[in-house]
Amino acid sequence: MEWIQQLVNGISLGSIYALIALGYTMVYGIIKLINFAHGDVFMLGAFIGFYAIARWEIGFFPALIIAMALCAIIGVVIERVAYKRLRNATRIAALITAIGVSLLIENVVIYFRGASPEAYPEVLPETSINILGVNISSISILILAVTIVLMILLQFIVHKTKIGKAMRAVSLDPDAARLMGINVDNTISATFAIGSALAGAAGVIFGVYYTRIEPLMGVLPGLKAFIAAVFGGIGSIPGAMVGGLSLGVVETVVSALGFSLWRDAAAFVILILILILKPSGIFGKNTREKV
Amino acid sequence: MTEKKTLKRFASVFLASSLIVGALAGCSSNEGTSSTGGSSSSAGESSDVIKIGANLELSGAVASYGSSIKDGAELAIEEINAAGGIDGKQIEFVPVDNKSESAEATNAAIKLATQDKVTAMIAPATSGNAIATAQIANQYKIPTVTASGTAPNVTENEDGTINDFVFRTCFIDPFQGIVAANFASNELEAKNVAIYADNASDYAKGLAASFKEQIEANGGTVVAEEAYVADDTDFKSTLTRIKSANPDFIFIPGYYEEVGLIVKQARELGIEAPLMGADGWDSPTLVELAGAEALNNTFITNHYSSEDPEETIQGFVEAFNAKFSESPNAFHALGYDTVFFIKDAIERAGSTDGEAIQKALAETENLSLITGTFSVDEKHNPVKSATVLEYVDGVQEFNSKVNP
Amino acid sequence: MKKSKAFWVFSVLALVIYAVVQGLISVGILDLYYQNILVQMCINIMLAVSLHIIIGITGQFSIGHAGFMAVGAYFSAIATMKLGLPLPVGLLIGAGVAALAGLLVGIPTLRLKGDYLAIATLGFAEIIRIIFLNVDYVGGAAGMVITNMTTWTYAFVSVVITILVIANFTNSRHGRAAISIREDEIASDAMGINTTYYKVVAFAIGSLFAGLAGGIFAHNFFIIQPTTFGFLKSFDILIYVVLGGLGSLSGAAIAAIFLTIVSSYLAEYPETRMIIYSLVLIIVMLYRPSGLMGTKEITSLFKFGKKGGSQK
Structure with a gap:
């Protein structure tokens, strides 16, 4: 029974990673930039949701939508102000800017409200469902459901809509896409909007599930989500999903074996192994990097 | 082109020299303050x-x-x-x-x-x-x-x-650990205890060590000894491990930021045993994080109580x-x-x-x-x-x- | 000839700075507070310059420099505190082990490029930190209590050695090979340069001096804890290099000096300090991606009319 319980634990942890990784993988897929600030948009989403629920006393779903909308705007602003100028700059310059944006968001939040943690109010009735001695929290089922729905929605957007087609074109070759009459700037902004909205949603759900939110909460989940995205194959939406769930399960197994202190190390070891052995990830296409 | 270059160069020279001057000025003004600081301190002996x-x-x-x-x-x-x-x-x-x-x-x-x-x-x-x-x-x-x-x-x-x-x-830490162990043995009659300590803090590790020593001296058995790292948010896998060891008391030395989540998740997993911690738990945020209901049947040792x-x-x-x-x-x-x-x-x-x-x-x-x-x-x-x-x-x- | 002239100028300058500061200390004008700031300045210069050889010269983007600093700090502390060796030996051991760690990390990861390399180095630095966190011999999370042994002299001599070695490396055949990798890896590969070899060598040298800086750091601050060497520390070091100019040794050093002063004055306002840091990082990248000094050295400023060194 213990191991089934552990699997359930791993999947609920993994679906949070997957949710963040979905946005990560989209942004990376289109502009090839590790958006360090993604984890911080996730944090902002959590705080927006918190203030919406605790201060303005609105329900969970309206708060989720507000957080997603505001995060989408924030994501577009970040892209327009900081990243847009850097499209033709070196990778290093872009990455340093991303780190700078990430530090800026964290410290501005700390400046305005301090670094102390905040506890999410209980918005969803949380019950533990006991099936044959395995406890499953109702919220973790919700998270998994939301993640799967969003994944399907994303798959639909990317593969069946016009904007999705534009996204795929830009990610393949921005210059050729521009020649074909695609508005590259708007497409990239749209990608950021969607990715950041997902991060915002993940933030609210994280807050509801784990209760504790704080200004630096996005750093580690952000990195883990990136690992998940790499694991699944950067740019691949089902890959991000599978990568996130696998990472959650792996971490849980490491803890369950009694090595809980090595959990974060395990995630990074996975990252390094994947990068060295199969940089394209599970679902990634084998493309040789252009230089 | 060359003009632009010399201009750039001039600008950098200017910048570099202003940096150096700034540093020197910093030093010299420092000298000033430190020497006056010295004299004021000798005067400070007799000041009010x-x-x-x-x-x-x-x-x-x-x-x-x-x-x-x-x-x-x-x-x-x-x-x-x-x-x-x-x-x-x-x-x-x-x-x-x-x-x-x-x-x-x-x-x-x-x-x-x-x-x-x-x-x-x-x-x-x-x-x-x-x-x-x-x-x-x-x-x-x-x-x-x-x-x-x-x-x-x-x-x-x-x-x-x-x-x-x-x-x-x-x-000191050992004292708190001993008090907690005695409380567990004498008041709660705990026999099989688990310890779940914050490994990223010397404080929690010290408490865990002295608690373990005392509870074993009192005739109890430590059935599970686990650790977590500060800033973790998901403790369920380790808690599941602890639960399967079936302890009748769990000692959780650590700080409220994590403990709040641990208590909440432990109760979600159906762990009903009494939980106990120390002064690191003491914060109103703990109650918000864990929820009042989950916190029932938990104890802490502390320096004082405002209810005293x-x-x-x-x-x-x-x-x-x-x-x-x-x-x-x-x-x-x-x-x-x-x-x-x-x-x-x-x-x-x-x-x-x-x-x-x-x-x-x-x-x-x-x-x-x-x-x-x-x-x-x-x-x-x-x-x-x-x-x-x-x-x-x-x-x-x-x-x-x-x-x- | 020209090279040795620069060498002598630098040495004399170093001696003069040392004599002046030492004089001020012995007269009692610079008390412990300022000595401490000076030592920190030296540590930061070493860190900046050692990262400069990896990012600025070889063009390999590492954001895990604090990991090697941690290795140096812990191993030098083990040497002095546990084995009772004298400080210079301890510093050498720390630096040596850090270089070894640099090799171990560098050989597998340096085949990666760009952001993948960055994230892999960050991952390794975190792994190093987590290892120290879990080893009780070095105190685990509680950290290791260390007797203060660093003096301003140790710190200054280390800085001089660091700068001399790295400047010489840069001006040598090896350094030119490394620069060619930064400018165009494929072209330099095609020219017959063993790019992996030079990347790993530069990485190991950078790690070595980061380890040395770590050793000085450990013996200056009474206690070292794994939390000190998190990735925020790596970002701090990165800021020095980026602000000073990717490719400029003197730029990195000046940025380190400048930011040490700024941060000790802003000590009362830590959040403001971090906001300013991150804004500076973004603005520099947007408007002057080559940093304040670009790839130029401060010495080249005094050579008007000679061939300028601004490559893009």
Whole structure:
């Protein structure tokens, strides 16, 4: 029974990673930039949701939508102000800017409200469902459901809509896409909007599930989500999903074996192994990097 | 093109030289302040102010502890100054932020010792940061008291020598661990216990070690011993492991940020056993994180309780409430007490000389403060009682007082 | 000839700075507070310059430099505190082990490029930190208590050695090979340069001096804890290099000096300090991606009319 319980634990942890990784993988897929600030948009989403629920006393779903909308705007602003100028700059310059944006968001939040943690109010009735001695929290089922729905929605957007087609074109070759009459700037902004909205949603759900939110909460989940995205194959939406769930399960197994202190190390070891052995990830296409 | 280049070059020369000039100017102005600082300190001996520095975690990971101690100390200083100060001298409070980092704690201690030339220092709230200031305190002969640095090696070095100028207002980790173990064995009749400790904190590890020793001496068995790292958010996998060991009591030394989540997740997984922690749990945020219901059947050892009916304690709670409009936690009380501890020593020493105050601090006997009446032992630790509190529907209720 | 002239100028300058500061200390004008700032300045210069050889010269983007600093700090502390060796030996051991760690990390990861390399180095630095966190011999989370042994002299001599070695490396055949990798890896590969070899060598040298800086750091601050060496520390070091100019040794050093002063004045406002840091990082990248000095050295400023060194 213990191991089934552990699997359930791993999947609920993994679906949070997957949710963040979905946005990560989209942004990376289109502009090839590790958006360090993604984890911080996730944090902002959590705080927006918190203030919406605790201060303005609105329900969970309206708060989720507000957080997603505001995060989408924030994501577009970040892209327009900081990243847009850097499209033709070196990778290093872009990455340093991303780190700078990430530090800026964290410290501005700390400046305005301090670094102390905040506890999410209980918005969803949380019950533990006991099936044959395995406890499953109702919220973790919700998270998994939301993640799967969003994944399907994303798959639909990317593969069946016009904007999705534009996204795929830009990610393949921005210059050729521009020649074909695609508005590259708007497409990239749209990608950021969607990715950041997902991060915002993940933030609210994280807050509801784990209760504790704080200004630096996005750093580690952000990195883990990136690992998940790499694991699944950067740019691949089902890959991000599978990568996130696998990472959650792996971490849980490491803890369950009694090595809980090595959990974060395990995630990074996975990252390094994947990068060295199969940089394209599970679902990634084998493309040789252009230089 | 060439013109542009020379212009650029000129700009860089200008920038570089201005940087250097700036650095030099910094140095020279520093010389100025340090020399005047020197003269003012020699004059300061006879001035009407006693400077008490506070090297505290006002930002960073454990800012809530440092800020609480600062608030408590401020209240104490306000009261002392209003009552005429120490031997007619007003206290000047000099708080410095160490950003919750040990290297910054050293920097802050050096600043307090050499720039502000304080008479006494309140050392950082956490043990590691307090240790980072001990050698500075000894070197400059500045009596230093930590309000909440509970690790034994804050005052006592590994080789058994004592840091002459370092003292503390709180009891030490082993004592809390022993109190918790005795409470588990005697009051809760626990036999099979589990320990789930914060591995990223020396405090929690110290508590876990002494708890384990005592519970085994009491005839209990440790059926599971697990650890987590601060900033974790998902504890379910390890808790599942603990649950399968079927303990009838779980000791969780750690800080409220994680403990709140651990308690919540433990109850979600159906762990009904009593949980117990120590002073690191003490924060209103704990109740918000864990939820009042999950916290039922949990206990903590603490320095004091604001529910304690004793008159002096209630007086303090009222005064604190009036100034900060919140109920004081243990860190507030310890910060408050630390100032009175120093004040008492300065009065008995009859001077602001570091060595005289140090001697007086070491000789403190039966000093009655908010967090208890204590004497200082040869290892510079106060011998004082601990309070056991129980959470009932989210409110701390006074359970019992345990004497050493 | 020209090279040795620069060498002598630098040496004399170093001696003069040392003599002046030492004089001020012995007269008592510079008390411990300022000495401590000076030591920190030296540590930061070493860190900046050692990262400069990896990012600025070889063009390999590492954001895990604090990991090697941690290795140096811990191993030098083990040597002095546990084995009772004298400080210089301890510093050498720390630096040596850090270089070894640099090799171990560098050989597998340096085949990665760009952001993958960055994230892999970050991962390794975290792994190093977690290892120290879990080893009770070095105190685990509680950290290791260390006697203060660093003096301003140790710090200054280490800085001089660091700068001399790295400047010489840069001006040597090896350094030119490394620069060619930064400018165009494929072209330099095609020219017959063993790019992996030079990347790993530069990485190991950078790690070595980061380890040395770590050793000085450990013996200056009484206690070292794994939390000190998190990735925020790596970002701090990165800021020095980026601000000073990717490719400029003197730029990195000047930025380190400048930011040490700024940060000790902003000590009272830690959040403001971090906001300013991150804004500076973004603005520099947006408007002057080559940093304040670009790839130029401060010495080249005094050679008007000679061939300027601004490559893009």
